[in-house]
Amino acid sequence: MYRKATLRRMSPQTRRYARLLNNLESVLRRGKNLVEVIQRLEIDSRALAHARQIPDHLPVRNSGRDFTLTDHEEGR
DSSP states (O other), X not given: OOOHHHHHTSOHHHHHHHHHHHHHHHHHHHHHHHHXXXXXXXXXXXXXXXXXXXXXXXXXXXXXXXXXXXXXXXXX
16 A cells, blocks of 8 residues: 555656556455455354255154243233
């Protein structure tokens, strides 16, 4: 990266080229940082798709009785 003081000492054409290089470096740095984020999102997306295909609980047999709590039974 070229600093402002260095850019000031350059000729106008060289200064423009140096600014373009600075922008290129900045864009590349942001792109490299995005790779890690995209990898994590892909892993999370695959895990979510896999979790949606598999039921998260097994059916429970309770011989016809319902043992789930309702709002009325919580206060007892």
